Amino acid sequence: MLLELAAIKKSFNGVCALEDGNLAVQAGEVHLLLGENGAGKSTLMKIAAGMHQPDAGEIRWQGRPVRLRRPAEAASIGVAMVHQESLLAPHLTVAENIFLGREPLKGALLDRRRMERESAALLGEHRFPLQAQWRVERLSPAQKQLVEICRAIHNASSLLIFDEPTSSLSQEETGEVFRIVRTLRERGMGVIYITHRMEELRAVGDRVTILRDGRTVATGDLADFSTEQMIRYMVGREVPTLYERTPLEPGTELLRVELPNASFRVHAGEMVGLAGLMGAGRTELCRVLFGLDPAGDGEVCVEGRPVRIHSPRDAVAAGLAFLTEDRQQTGLALRLPIRTNVTLTYLASLTRAGFLHSRWEARPARALMERLRVRAASIEQWAGRLSGGNQQKIVLAKWLFRQARVFLFDEPTRGIDVAAKAEVFALMDELAHNGAAILMVSSELPELLQVADRILVMRGGRIIKELARPTTQEEVMRYAAVGE
Amino acid sequence: MLQRLLPFLSLIALFVGLSIASPHFLTGINLSSVARQTAVINIMALGMTLVIVAGGIDLSVGAILAFAGFMGTRAMESGLPIAAGMLVGLAAGFFWGLANGLLTVRLRIAPFIVTLGTLGIIRGLTLVYSGGLPVVGLPRGFSFLGEGTLLKLPVVLYLLVLCALVTHIILQYTKLGRYAYAIGSNREAAVYSGIPVGFHTVAVYAISGMLTGLAGMIEASRLMTGQPTAGQGYELQVIAAVVIGGGSLSGGEGSVVGTLIGAFIMGLLANGCDLLGISPYIQQAVIGAVIILAVTFDQLRKRRFEKA
Ligand SMILES: Nc1ncnc2c1ncn2[C@@H]1O[C@H](COP(=O)(O)OP(=O)(O)OP(=O)(O)O)[C@@H](O)[C@H]1O
Ligand SMILES: [Mg+2]
Numbered sequence: 077m078l079l080e081l082a083a084i085k086k087s088f089n090g091v092c093a094l095e096d097g098n099l100a101v102q103a104g105e106v107h108l109l110l111g112e113n114g115a116g117k118s119t120l121m122k123i124a125a126g127m128h129q130p131d132a133g134e135i136r137w138q139g140r141p142v143r144l145r146r147p148a149e150a151a152s153i154g155v156a157m158v159h160q161e162s163l164l165a166p167h168l169t170v171a172e173n174i175f176l177g178r179e180p181l182k183g184a185l186l187d188r189r190r191m192e193r194e195s196a197a198l199l200g201e202h203r204f205p206l207q208a209q210w211r212v213e214r215l216s217p218a219q220k221q222l223v224e225i226c227r228a229i230h231n232a233s234s235l236l237i238f239d240e241p242t243s244s245l246s247q248e249e250t251g252e253v254f255r256i257v258r259t260l261r262e263r264g265m266g267v268i269y270i271t272h273r274m275e276e277l278r279a280v281g282d283r284v285t286i287l288r289d290g291r292t293v294a295t296g297d298l299a300d301f302s303t304e305q306m307i308r309y310m311v312g313r314e315v316p317t318l319y320e321r322t323p324l325e326p327g328t329e330l331l332r333v334e335l336p337n338a339s340f341r342v343h344a345g346e347m348v349g350l351a352g353l354m355g356a357g358r359t360e361l362c363r364v365l366f367g368l369d370p371a372g373d374g375e376v377c378v379e380g381r382p383v384r385i386h387s388p389r390d391a392v393a394a395g396l397a398f399l400t401e402d403r404q405q406t407g408l409a410l411r412l413p414i415r416t417n418v419t420l421t422y423l424a425s426l427t428r429a430g431f432l433h434s435r436w437e438a439r440p441a442r443a444l445m446e447r448l449r450v451r452a453a454s455i456e457q458w459a460g461r462l463s464g465g466n467q468q469k470i471v472l473a474k475w476l477f478r479q480a481r482v483f484l485f486d487e488p489t490r491g492i493d494v495a496a497k498a499e500v501f502a503l504m505d506e507l508a509h510n511g512a513a514i515l516m517v518s519s520e521l522p523e524l525l526q527v528a529d530r531i532l533v534m535r536g537g538r539i540i541k542e543l544a545r546p547t548t549q550e551e552v553m554r555y556a557a558v559g560e
Numbered sequence: 561m562l563q564r565l566l567p568f569l570s571l572i573a574l575f576v577g578l579s580i581a582s583p584h585f586l587t588g589i590n591l592s593s594v595a596r597q598t599a600v601i602n603i604m605a606l607g608m609t610l611v612i613v614a615g616g617i618d619l620s621v622g623a624i625l626a627f628a629g630f631m632g633t634r635a636m637e638s639g640l641p642i643a644a645g646m647l648v649g650l651a652a653g654f655f656w657g658l659a660n661g662l663l664t665v666r667l668r669i670a671p672f673i674v675t676l677g678t679l680g681i682i683r684g685l686t687l688v689y690s691g692g693l694p695v696v697g698l699p700r701g702f703s704f705l706g707e708g709t710l711l712k713l714p715v716v717l718y719l720l721v722l723c724a725l726v727t728h729i730i731l732q733y734t735k736l737g738r739y740a741y742a743i744g745s746n747r748e749a750a751v752y753s754g755i756p757v758g759f760h761t762v763a764v765y766a767i768s769g770m771l772t773g774l775a776g777m778i779e780a781s782r783l784m785t786g787q788p789t790a791g792q793g794y795e796l797q798v799i800a801a802v803v804i805g806g807g808s809l810s811g812g813e814g815s816v817v818g819t820l821i822g823a824f825i826m827g828l829l830a831n832g833c834d835l836l837g838i839s840p841y842i843q844q845a846v847i848g849a850v851i852i853l854a855v856t857f858d859q860l861r862k863r864r865f866e867k868a
Contacts (some may be wrong), residue, residue, distance in 0.1 A: 431733045
């Protein structure tokens, strides 16, 4: 055994995150770690990477008990981790981040040239669309994820932990991550892989461990488990993974976009998908519509009226909502309670004569939290102390509370577990039934194909094709990758 | 939990300790003098709480206090009634708060830099305008503000309670307060939520400026002069009061109750040193140490969060 975690316990400020965490990974295997949002996966892995100290339990490395007091100690035995939330230094370049903590020296000075050369080689080898000298703060979440991956493969020598590495990656990069994982396995390294994308499991996994409410409830060869079985272990009940949506009769036109590079309409009750490769301009289009970037020539109409949107304020006033893909940077106030985050977009509905009614506030926050199965101590818990998937649910709740007419969803289900995902789609369906228009970006193409009425394919910053239902992954990918 | 209560417990401990250590502490005269002394810093600290919660900082409050006090008393000296002079003082404070807010928002410069600049500008202007000479010969009734009593309690205490109440309500029960927390906690997320971030940032500085203007008038009334050099170094005491009370210099945290406690801790420390005959030199050192201690707790709390 390479690494064994036995009966690990961990609580934060009296709230239990891990009750009985067990996991054993061998050299030369890919070990999947599954569980609902907040089950304790990231916590267990952070303990293995020396970032948290367990309250009880034992860590064994190659059979011998060890204590990992600092990430540096874990790194010294060859353990590295791709973190769920970006832990990069935003003001440094891609190369500097890849080498952070292990900078090559030339005498007493940094060997910058070598850092950039080797980083560029690494990026090139995996065909990641990044430049070594770019500053990290400008990168999209997906690009940051790629930098994290490069940094981890550069640092790991015996065990690599991937905590949802593909949550914002599209198919191409996901495929490359699979190739990386297989190469590491062939080199005899151990890999632990966390994901909520059920279709990825069989592509990479050898063995699996499942956590529920902080306890390891199952472990074994992946081949011995059916997907339904694994979900039952995770959730404790049956959950449909295939989500079928019956399209509605489109109502009045709510959003009409006539821009040089994008021209389309979305009607009430419609759910339109926006597909494309990394950097195809999907997020940029949403940003323009929401007034974050200048629109240039062209016209945008909401509910038939032309609107001038120069800021998010204008956009919200016009009836738009924009769920951004980066929950930590642009989505949540991490050091404020869940309640405050949920109601922030629509305080007007909770004020009377200028005063906030805190009692009115609690009810919708609590209702949305229950509906989305948020695992939290209470609505007063700081948003930043939730697990990644639960944070994502709060961002969703925040915009659902706004009751907008037109929703722009950028990767709304990023990091959300199977059970909650079904609930998210049901909620979106309700929005559509209540007459909202939805434009949804998702890198998870199968998901997009399941829920979208139509798919707009973007490539090189413009919408090049509109595909009606029924369409296939192959067709979408052909337009996204090749054009025609 | 203990961390939240710590400032309050220290205040109680200080109070009890001083009652035992000095027979002169628990007397009406002494306590009302503490209240008067603390009120000025305290009222400024209320405004600063808003600013710090919203992720800002204002280093120019000491200068604003002097400017407002000077302008208000100059107005009275030139024959305006006391109430009008007071309004002039408040307006002068409001004006500089507004200016600070607009400069940070419009020029997108860090508030630390902006207010470091305005600190110099305001001090300079006050000195130029006054020629360095204080305003004297104020109407006798003006001393009622700083030194008068109402139902046996100092007038400033009523003012302090009123200001604290209003600030508390703003912070906890209005959109402005809620947005201040949101902006201070994650400015970008606030922008993306469609919040008018610029407007609310300016508002917070302006309110703080106005409260500082009021404090300036109180200070002038206590001395019965308009001192152009008043309030030197007050900004640090004010910031310290907010931080001791749980405010976080990285924004998003702070409360009126905490700030009141923080300001009273500082006030009691100064008073205690006086009563116990500790030299003012050591007094400075003690207060400095308390500030570091408080910031240490601020850091500890944050580190705890980052580990999470
Ligand atoms: N620093 C913290 N302070 C308080 N609670 C925490 C902290 N970190 C994690 N938790 C709690 O511990 C539990 C487990 O969190 P963890 O991040 O391990 O979940 P996870 O399985 O990785 O979930 P996800 O799939 O959403 O990433 C959650 O309920 C979370 O609220
Ligand atoms: Mg996690």
